[in-house]
Amino acid sequence: MTATILDGKATKDAIFAELTPRVAALAERGITPGLGTVLVGDDPGSHSYVKAKHADSAKVGVTSIRRDLPENTTQAELEKVIDELNADPACTGYIVQLPLPSHLDENAILERIPPEKDADGLAPISLGRLVLGKQGALPCTPLGVIELLRRYDVPLKGANVTVVGRGITVGRTIGLLLTRRSENATVTLCHTGTRDLASEVARADIVVAAAGSPGLITPEMVKPGAAVLDVGVSRVDGKLAGDVAPGVEEVAGHLSPNPGGVGPMTRAMLISNVVEAAERAAG
Ligand SMILES: Nc1nc(=O)c2c([nH]1)NC[C@@H]1CN(c3ccc(C(=O)N[C@@H](CCC(=O)O)C(=O)O)cc3)C=[N+]21
Numbered sequence: 001m002t003a004t005i006l007d008g009k010a011t012k013d014a015i016f017a018e019l020t021p022r023v024a025a026l027a028e029r030g031i032t033p034g035l036g037t038v039l040v041g042d043d044p045g046s047h048s049y050v051k052a053k054h055a056d057s058a059k060v061g062v063t064s065i066r067r068d069l070p071e072n073t074t075q076a077e078l079e080k081v082i083d084e085l086n087a088d089p090a091c092t093g094y095i096v097q098l099p100l101p102s103h104l105d106e107n108a109i110l111e112r113i114p115p116e117k118d119a120d121g122l123a124p125i126s127l128g129r130l131v132l133g134k135q136g137a138l139p140c141t142p143l144g145v146i147e148l149l150r151r152y153d154v155p156l157k158g159a160n161v162t163v164v165g166r167g168i169t170v171g172r173t174i175g176l177l178l179t180r181r182s183e184n185a186t187v188t189l190c191h192t193g194t195r196d197l198a199s200e201v202a203r204a205d206i207v208v209a210a211a212g213s214p215g216l217i218t219p220e221m222v223k224p225g226a227a228v229l230d231v232g233v234s235r236v237d238g239k240l241a242g243d244v245a246p247g248v249e250e251v252a253g254h255l256s257p258n259p260g261g262v263g264p265m266t267r268a269m270l271i272s273n274v275v276e277a278a279e280r281a282a283g
Contacts, residue, residue: 036094
C-alpha cells in the first residue's frame with residue numbers, strides 16, 4: 001500500500017481561490033483586511049516564512065504590513081511597535097513570529113496583543129477563549145491539520161488521534177480543537193516523558209507528529225492505513241527534516257509530507273483567520 005499524499009500546497013491554493021472573492025466582496029464595502037507581521041532577528045527560516053506570508057496576502061488581496069526588527073531590539077522597542085500596530089486601523093490582525101530572541105519576554109509580548117487583532121490565536125486571551133469554547137482566533141497550525149484532514153475526507157469523529165509534542169503552536173493546542181463537539185476525536189498527547197511512544201502511536205487512526213525530532217515516527221510504529229501528519233521540522237546538516245521517517249508512506253493510508261503538507265496549510269489558515277475576522281467586524 002502507498003499512502004495518499006495530503007497535499008498542503010494544492011489545498012492552500014484551493015483555499016486562496018475561495019478567499020479571493022470574499023476579499024473582493026469586502027473591498028466593495030470599502031473594507032480591506034490588513035495582516036501585520038512582526039519579526040525580530042535574522043533567523044533565515046523565520047525570514048522565509050514571513051516573506052511567504054506577505055506573498056500569500058498579496059495573492060488574495062489582503063494588505064500587508066511588515067515590521068522587521070534587528071536581533072538586538074529591546075523589550076521596550078518591541079512593545080512600541082506592538083502598540084503602533086494596535087493603534088493602526090489598516091492593520092486588522094497581526095502575528096508576532098515565534099520564537100523571539102531569548103533576551104525578550106515572549107509572554108509579555110503576546111499579552112499585549114488584543115484578541116481582536118490576534119491573527120493566529122496565540123495570545124493568552126485567545127487561548128483562554130479556546131479553552132472555554134468561546135468565539136476567538138484559533139491557532140493556525142492545528143486549524144491547518146484539521147482542514148487538511150477534512151478536505152481529504154479523513155474522518156475525525158470518534159477517531160483515536162495521537163499527538164506527539166507539547167509545543168504551544170501545535171501539540172498543546174490541537175487537542176483543544178480536536179475534542180470540541182464539532183470534531184469529537186479522542187486525543188492522546190505524547191511528549192518526552194511518555195513511557196511507550198510506540199504503543200501510543202500504534203493505537204492511532206491519526207498521528208500528528210509535532211515533536212521536532214527528526215525521524216521519530218518509524219514505519220513499525222504506525223497502524224496500517226492510519227493518517228500520519230508530519231508537522232515537526234528540524235534542520236539536519238542544513239537540510240530540513242521532518243518527524244516522520246522514510247518508509248511510513250508504505251504503511252500509512254494518508255501522509256502529509258514535510259515540506260508540502262501542514263506548512264502551507266498554516267499559512268492558508270492565517271489568511272483565512274484575517275479574512276474571517278474582517279467579515280465578522282463588518283457584520
Ligand atoms: N506566531 C507564529 N505563528 C506561526 O504560525 C509560526 C510562528 N510564529 N513561528 C514559526 C512557525 C513555523 N511556521 C511555518 C509556516 C509555514 C511553513 C511553510 O509554508 N513551509 C513550506 C516550505 C518551507 C520551506 O521550504 O522553507 C512547506 O512546508 O512546504 C513552515 C512553517 C509558522 N510558525
